[in-house]
Structures are given as C-alpha cells and as structure tokens.
Amino acid sequence: MAITAEDIRYIAELARLHLAPEEAARYAEHAGRIVEYVAQLNRLATASVEPTAHAVEAAGFSREDLPRPSDAAAAILANAPARDGDLFTVPKVLG
Amino acid sequence: MKPYEPVIGLEVHAQLLTQTKIFCECPTAFGAPPNNQICPVCTGQPGALPVLNRTAVEYAIRAGLALNCRIAATSVFARKNYFYPDLPKGYQISQYDRPLCQEG
Amino acid sequence: MKTIHALAKRLQAGEVTSAALTEQYLARIAELNPALNAYLTVAGDLAMADARTADDRLRRRADLTPLTGVPIAIKDVIVTKGIRTTCGSKILADYLPPYDATVIARLRAAGAVILGKCNMDEFAMGSSNEHSAFGPVKNPWDTSRIPGGSSGGPAAAVAADCCAAALGSDTGGSIRQPASHCGIVGCKPTYGRVSRYGLVAFASSLDQIGPMTKDVRDAALLLEAIAGFDPNDSTALNVPVPSYQTELERGVRGLKIGVPKEYFVGGLDPEVAACIRSAIDTMKALGAEVSDISLPHTEYAVPCYYIIAPAEASANLARYDGVRFGLRAGNGAVSLKAMYGATRTDGFGPEVTLRILLGTYVLSSGYYDAYYRKAQQVRTLIKQDFLTAFNAVDAILTPTAPTTAFRFGEKTADPLQMYLSDIYTISCNLAGLPGVSIPCGFVNRLPVGLQLIGRPLDEATLLRIAYAYEQATPWHTQQPEAGISQPS
Numbered sequence: 085m086a087i088t089a090e091d092i093r094y095i096a097e098l099a100r101l102h103l104a105p106e107e108a109a110r111y112a113e114h115a116g117r118i119v120e121y122v123a124q125l126n127r128l129a130t131a132s133v134e135p136t137a138h139a140v141e142a143a144g145f146s147r148e149d150l151p152r153p154s155d156a157a158a159a160i161l162a163n164a165p166a167r168d169g170d171l172f173t174v175p176k177v178l179g
Numbered sequence: 180m181k182p183y184e185p186v187i188g189l190e191v192h193a194q195l196l197t198q199t200k201i202f203c204e205c206p207t208a209f210g211a212p213p214n215n216q217i218c219p220v221c222t223g224q225p226g227a228l229p230v231l232n233r234t235a236v237e238y239a240i241r242a243g244l245a246l247n248c249r250i251a252a253t254s255v256f257a258r259k260n261y262f263y264p265d266l267p268k269g270y271q272i273s274q275y276d277r278p279l280c281q282e283g
Numbered sequence: 284m285k286t287i288h289a290l291a292k293r294l295q296a297g298e299v300t301s302a303a304l305t306e307q308y309l310a311r312i313a314e315l316n317p318a319l320n321a322y323l324t325v326a327g328d329l330a331m332a333d334a335r336t337a338d339d340r341l342r343r344r345a346d347l348t349p350l351t352g353v354p355i356a357i358k359d360v361i362v363t364k365g366i367r368t369t370c371g372s373k374i375l376a377d378y379l380p381p382y383d384a385t386v387i388a389r390l391r392a393a394g395a396v397i398l399g400k401c402n403m404d405e406f407a408m409g410s411s412n413e414h415s416a417f418g419p420v421k422n423p424w425d426t427s428r429i430p431g432g433s434s435g436g437p438a439a440a441v442a443a444d445c446c447a448a449a450l451g452s453d454t455g456g457s458i459r460q461p462a463s464h465c466g467i468v469g470c471k472p473t474y475g476r477v478s479r480y481g482l483v484a485f486a487s488s489l490d491q492i493g494p495m496t497k498d499v500r501d502a503a504l505l506l507e508a509i510a511g512f513d514p515n516d517s518t519a520l521n522v523p524v525p526s527y528q529t530e531l532e533r534g535v536r537g538l539k540i541g542v543p544k545e546y547f548v549g550g551l552d553p554e555v556a557a558c559i560r561s562a563i564d565t566m567k568a569l570g571a572e573v574s575d576i577s578l579p580h581t582e583y584a585v586p587c588y589y590i591i592a593p594a595e596a597s598a599n600l601a602r603y604d605g606v607r608f609g610l611r612a613g614n615g616a617v618s619l620k621a622m623y624g625a626t627r628t629d630g631f632g633p634e635v636t637l638r639i640l641l642g643t644y645v646l647s648s649g650y651y652d653a654y655y656r657k658a659q660q661v662r663t664l665i666k667q668d669f670l671t672a673f674n675a676v677d678a679i680l681t682p683t684a685p686t687t688a689f690r691f692g693e694k695t696a697d698p699l700q701m702y703l704s705d706i707y708t709i710s711c712n713l714a715g716l717p718g719v720s721i722p723c724g725f726v727n728r729l730p731v732g733l734q735l736i737g738r739p740l741d742e743a744t745l746l747r748i749a750y751a752y753e754q755a756t757p758w759h760t761q762q763p764e765a766g767i768s769q770p771s
C-alpha cells in the first residue's frame with residue numbers, strides 16, 4: 085500500500101515532527117517501500133495464532149508498597165532545559 | 180427532529196491510599212513541595228522502567244469487587260500515547276483490551 | 284592479548300596496577316580515537332579515580348573479582364550517573380543521567396574501571412554506525428569500512444584494544460553483527476537474563492544488554508557479572524545465574540548442532556558461506572553431531588521486526604519532548620506545540636525520524652490489527668520454529684551476517700538494503716533467545732562471524748560450544764594492524 089506525503093504529514097503531526105514538503109515526500113517514499121515490504125506477512129494465515137507481545141512468558145515482578153525516597157531529585161532538576169526554582173517551565177499550553 | 184437517545188459514559192477518578200506511587204517507590208505524602216517526591220522512573224528518565232505496586236492492584240481489585248466486576252486472572256497494561264508536559268513518558272500506562280476489572 | 288582474564292591475573296599478581304593500565308588505555312584512546320571515532324566520551328578523571336579505588340582493593344585483596352581494576356567501555360545507550368549519555372543523538376547531546384543502570388552498578392561493585400562511552404547508531408537504530416549524530420565509527424580492520432551497528436563503537440574499541448572489553452546492546456543484532464564485522468565475540472543473552480534498567484529503550488520487548496569481548500572466556504565472565512534478577516526491571520528473570528566459566532571446558536562431544544537451510548540462500552556471500560562450512564567441519568571434528576534443520580518462517584523475521592521495533596520505538600521516543608531533559612529547540616516558541624515540533628525535528632536524525640513515522644503509522648487508528656497484531660502473530664510462529672528445532676538439537680549454527688563489513692555509503696541510500704544486514708540476527712530477538720557471534724575466519728582480511736543460537740536461558744551451552752571452537756582455531760588471536768600500534 086502506498087503512503088502519500090499527505091499521510092506522512094498527518095503521522096508527523098501525531099508524532100510532533102515538523103517536516104518540510106520535500107522531506108515529507110522522501111519519508112513517504114521510504115516508509116511506503118518498507119510498508120510494501122512488510123506486507124509479505126499477509127501471505128501467512130494467522131487467524132488462529134496467539135500474538136506474542138513478550139518473548140519470554142513470565143508474570144511481571146511487582147513490588148511492596150514501601151516508600152524509598154530517591155536522592156536523584158536535584159540531578160533530575162539540573163537537566164531541565166528551562167526551570168523556575170524546582171519547577172520545569174514550558175511555553176504556554178493554550179495558544 | 181430526530182429523537183436522540185442520550186448515552187453518557189462516566190470517567191471516575193479515585194486516588195488510592197497507597198504509600199507510594201503506582202510504578203515507583205516515591206512517597207505520595209500530601210503537601211510536599213513540588214518536584215520533591217520524584218525519581219528517575221516517575222520523571223520518565225531515559226532507561227528507567229516501571230515496577231508495579233502490588234497494593235495498588237489489590238485496592239483496584241477491592242474496588243472492582245465492590246462494584247460487582249468480573250476480576251481478570253490475567254490483565255495487561257497498554258500505552259496510551261499523547262504529548263503533554265505533565266506526562267513525562269509521552270504515554271500513559273493504562274489498560275485497554277484486558278483490564279483488571281470489568282462488567283461491574 | 285589483553286583479555287579481562289589475562290589482565291586480572293596480572294593485576295592480582297601485582298605485576299601491574301589498575302592506575303597504570305588505565306593510563307595506558309587512556310593514552311591509546313587519545314592516539315587512536317581521532318581515526319576510529321569509537322568513543323563519544325572519555326571519562327578520564329573518573330576512570331583514574333575508579334582505578335585508584337580498585338588498586339586499593341587489590342592491595343587489600345578485599346573481595347576481588349575478575350573485573351577488579353579492569354578497564355571497560357560502555358555503549359552510550361546505557362546510562363551512567365554523572366557521565367554524559369547521548370545515545371548517539373543530538374537530542375541527548377548534553378544529558379547527564381541522574382542514576383546508574385543496574386549493569387553499571389554491578390560493574391562498579393565488581394571493581395571495574397569505566398573508561399568512557401562508545402559511539403553508536405542514534406538510539407541503536409542502524410547496522411553500520413552511519414546513523415550516529417556524532418559521525419560514523421571506522422572499522423579497525425579497514426577504516427574505509429563500517430564497523431557494523433548499532434554497537435559499532437564498542438566493537439571497534441574492543442577490536443582495536445582501546446578497552447579490555449565492552450558492554451553493548453542488541454535489539455535486532457546490534458551486538459552480534461558488529462562483533463562479526465570487527466572480529467570479536469558478542470553475546471546477546473536471553474531476553475530477561477540481564478536487567479534493562481538504565482538501558483535507554485529502543486524496542487522494549489527485544490532490547491537486551493550483553494558483553495562484547497576479545498574471547499569467549501571474557502564473554503562468560505562478563506555475562507556472569509551483569510546477569511540476574513533486578514527488582515528495578517520487572518522483566519528481569521528471577522532465575523539463578525550459572526557459573527558460565529566453569530562450564531566452558533566441557534567440550535562439545537555429543538552435543539547436537541542444527542544448521543538451518545533457510546540461512547544459506549539468497550544474499551549470503553559465497554566466501555562467507557565457505558567460512559561457515561569450514562567451521563561446521565571443525566565442530567564435527569570436535570565431536571559435535573551436526574544436522575540440517577529447518578526454520579520455515581525465517582524469511583518473515585525482518586518484515587515482522589520492522590513492524591514491531593518501530594512501533595515500540597515510536598512510543599519509547601515520545602519522552603524526548605524538550606520538557607525535562609535533553610535538547611529544547613524553538614526557544615521563544617509561542618506555543619507548547621511549536622516547541623515540541625522544533626525540539627523533536629531538530630533533535631532526531633533521519634533514520635530515527637523514519638522509524639518514528641513508521642511506528643506511529645502502524646499503531647495508528649485503523650492499522651493496528653493489520654500491522655502490529657499481525658506481526659505479533661508472526662512472532663509467535665517464528666518463536667515456535669525455534670522451540671520445535673530445539674526438540675532435536677542443543678544449539679543452532681548460522682552465519683552472523685550475510686557479508687563482511689561493507690564500505691561507507693554502500694547502503695545508506697536504501698533503508699531496506701541496510702535492514703537486510705541483520706537478516707540472520709533478528710529472529711533471536713523476536714524469539715527472545717540467546718545468541719553468540721564468534722570469529723570464524725577472514726575474507727580479504729576482513730573478519731567473518733559465526734552465530735550460535737540457544738535455548739532460552741541456555742547461554743552456558745552456547746559459550747561452551749563457542750569456547751571449544753575458539754580453542755581449536757586461530758581467529759580470535761588475530762588483531763587489526765591498520766596503523767594501529769600495540770601499547771607496551
């Protein structure tokens with residue numbers, strides 16, 4: 085199935101990526117070829133096959149509800165691209 | 180005018196009285212200063228992984244039983260993707276087609 | 284050869300100090316890295332501090348391990364507290380992790396010295412290292428050629444003796460394929476064998492950390508040091524870690540090795556195939572029973588992977604949004620959305636962008652069942668192929684890569700051509716199985732790798748076969764010369 089530059093622009097919007105028109109065309113071409121390639125999976129009948137989400141079957145480990153405060157808060161805040169005291173700041177959410 | 184039948188879904192949020200957050204060991208003490216009870220996991224640092232708080236599951240099951248739900252023997256978390264500054268990983272760890280409690 | 288085990292012997296006998304050794308390695312990196320570009324960050328001062336601590340431990344002979352005082356390199360996808368971790372991406376160019384990955388904590392506890400962080404394809408997406416935001420790594424055997432990817436930096440660093448050994452990560456072959464191209468040993472453990480806490484996620488259901496080493500014994504001891512349960516990774520298996528080293532010398536007599544016919548068709552270079560055939564003869568001579576097997580869904584592994592991996596990646600890479608860490612572009616952007624767009628567009632390179640687009644596409648409304656669910660079903664079939672095969676054999680032997688290292692630019696124009704470089708390694712990740720690549724010869728002075736695939740959690744048998752083969756062949760003792768001088 086072909087992917088159009090229009091499809092790519094829509095997907096890019098969902099993924100929060102800005103593409104120039106010629107970039108959208110190039111990604112549409114590459115993504116289109118890959119989607120065509122992966123379509124060969126349709127040669128396999130899989131209606132009765134259970135999907136595998138994780139290769140190794142194991143009930144995930146869970147933990148006790150015991151607080152263990154982290155000592156990383158300062159180092160985490162130090163990475164903030166923009167901050168106000170202990171707050172991360174971002175541009176206006178509502179345009 | 181066409182007769183419409185209103186069908187209204189309710190999204191009800193309840194905060195569980197656990198000592199720690201659902202996917203990390205940070206305390207949930209009320210009234211602490213902002214960004215004080217944080218760690219690599221709940222701030223979505225690259226490489227960090229969630230580990231489920233068992234008590235949160237227990238409380239959810241209790242709520243489900245109180246609401247006459249069927250409790251699933253196997254339940255699966257799913258990612259709900261969207262961008263927002265209060266969503267560190269860019270997705271919620273949510274439940275979709277195999278939730279813990281349903282049909283209550 | 285400066286293997287971990289050889290260096291440990293010298294360190295523990297007091298013939299050399301960790302400080303002296305670390306200095307030698309730092310000097311060698313300074314000399315060779317301009318040509319190889321294998322390291323992105325050299326942690327000189329911290330490494331010297333690690334070395335002095337290790338020397339103290341060696342003097343006191345206090346809980347020594349084979350890693351105490353030994354200089355190790357780390358792929359830049361594994362977070363190191365206070366040492367810049369970039370993932371080969373502009374978006375994390377200045378990121379200082381606030382915590383250590385579990386494997387790093389274990390190396391530190393064992394007394395290892397961390398020399399620095401190695402170059403890689405951006406977010407581990409690539410097979411040639413040409414997708415690093417910081418320039419490609421050169422193959423030490425021929426600097427006009429790629430080292431493989433995505434763990435090209437660690438592979439080149441090990442091959443050129445710019446570290447004793449390294450840790451890489453493998454999502455579709457990223458440890459084994461560069462190991463093959465650089466003539467070293469690379470081991471991708473069973474999914475869940477090694478904690479992923481602190482491994483920056485590419486495709487969470489496929490990613491695994493593993494050793495990249497100069498010989499099989501080193502792979503065994505490094506795996507032993509990093510493997511095992513971790514309460515910070517709920518997918519890390521709570522299963523005891525065997526002593527891989529003590530298993531090594533048991534030989535291969537009586538072991539059954541299967542050779543899948545589907546791996547010897549199409550794009551396999553005839554000279555590479557000849558090396559593999561000759562390795563099979565060696566295995567037989569060593570007493571292994573070799574038989575032909577079939578893995579009928581082999582051809583579907585690459586297409587299956589290129590749905591699952593981008594889908595998982597598109598979600599995993601959503602956190603790079605300019606809010607809490609990493610690059611924020613479009614400063615002065617009037618809206619949040621404009622900031623997001625500017626940051627992510629500026630921060631991600633073309634291959635990562637392509638995979639985010641693909642992943643978002645296959646997960647988007649209306650396409651989920653047709654692509655993602657379908658791929659997960661095919662994943663089940665691929666896994667079943669292996670489980671069926673393992674009813675009859677103890678291990679599977681294949682080429683690691685279809686060719687030797689190719690030239691820069693040879694496959695960059697067409698992503699699909701690049702993807703096919705991992706055609707023999709991807710199935711292992713889809714099925715969660717352990718795989719090891721070991722040197723098995725040369726074609727035109729370029730290394731060839733042989734892959735062994737094992738049952739879940741049976742790294743011990745793989746390493747045992749690999750060791751028997753290695754001890755019977757000269758390949759692992761050969762080192763690249765290309766303008767590279769050995770330190771004293």
Ligand SMILES: [Zn+2]
Pocket residue numbers: 200203204205216217218219220221222
């Ligand atoms: Zn937390």
